Amino acid sequence: MADEGTKTKQMCPECGSNRLVRDFDRGELICATCGLVLKDKFYDMGPEWRAFDSEQRDKRGRVGAPMTFTIHDKGLSTMIDWRNKDVHGRDISPTSRAQIYRLRKWQRRIRVSDAAERNLAFAMAELDRISSHLSLPRSIREAAAIIYRKAVEQNLIRGRSIESVAASCIYAACRQRGVPRTLEEIAEYARVDKKEIGRSYRFIVKELNIRINPTNPTDYIPRFSSELGLSSHVQQRAIEIINQAIDMGLTSGRGPMGIAAAALYIASIEGGERRTQRDVSEVAKVTEVTVRNRYKELQERLNINIDV
DNA sequence: AAGACGAAAGTGGTTGA
C-alpha cells in the first residue's frame, strides 16, 4: 500500500493536484487525486560506484539489510466487518447480505494471494540483494529463483523464514553450477546465520531431489589465488596437487576448503611466492590449524619436499 | 616480533543401533 500523502513539490500534469503519493512496493509515484502514474522508477537501487572485481565490491559496498519491508501489508488493509449491520447499526437487507457475503469471500481470497505475491516479491528481492553482494552471475540468480519457486510450490517454506530459504537457494544454485561460495560468505549478507541456512539447504535439496555433486576443491582455487595475488603458475600447480590428492583418495571426508587452502599454501612456497598460513586460512575461511593438518598430510603422502 | 607448530578441549553434524 502507498504511504499516506507524501507531499512533494511536484504537481500532477493531469489535474494539477500536488497530492502525490509514493508506492514503495511498486516503486511508483502516483497522483492521489486522479491516479496518474508519474514515474514508475523513482528510486534507483543500484550503487553510485562501480566495482571491477569482487574485492572492490566488498570494500565499496555499504548496503545493509532493509529493516522494515517484512510486514506484509503494513497494517493498512481494510477488512469487511462480519456483522450484518450497516454504518448506522441497522440490519442489512437479505439481498445485500448475500452480496456482502460474496464480497467477504473474495476479499479473503485476494488477501492470501496478495500475501503470497508479496512474499515471493520479497524473496526475489532477497535473492537479488545477496547475489549482487556476492557478484554472482545472472544465470545463478535465475537458477536460485527457479529453485525458490519450486520450494514454494511444494509448500516447503512453511516453518522456515523466507530469508533462510532464499539464502539456501543461492547456495544450492552455486553448488549446482560449480561456482562455489561458502556458506559463510552467503551468511555474511543474508540475515540468517550459517546454521539456519544449512538446515534449510539440506531440507530443500532433499525434498526437491536436486542432484548436487560434492564440491571439488579445485573450484575454489581461482578465486582464492586471485585474492592472494598469486600467479597463474602457482594456481596451476595447486590444481595439480589437488588432482593428485583426489587420485589418492586423500580428499574424501575432508572439507574442500581446507584442501584448497593447503594446496595453495604448498604451491605458493614452491613457486617462490610464499604466503603465510594465516593469509591462506583467511581467504579460505578455515583455521590455520586446518591448513597445517591438511598440508602436512599432502606433503607426506604426495612426497612433496619444501625446502625453505 | 611474526610465523609456524602441536596439544587439548570444545562444537556441530553424521551415522548406525
Place this chain on the structure above:
DNA sequence: TCAACAACTTTCGTCTT
C-alpha cells in the same frame, strides 16, 4: 532418539626464523 565418531575450531604455550 541417543551415543559414538570424524572433521574442524578455539585456545594457548612453545619453538623457529
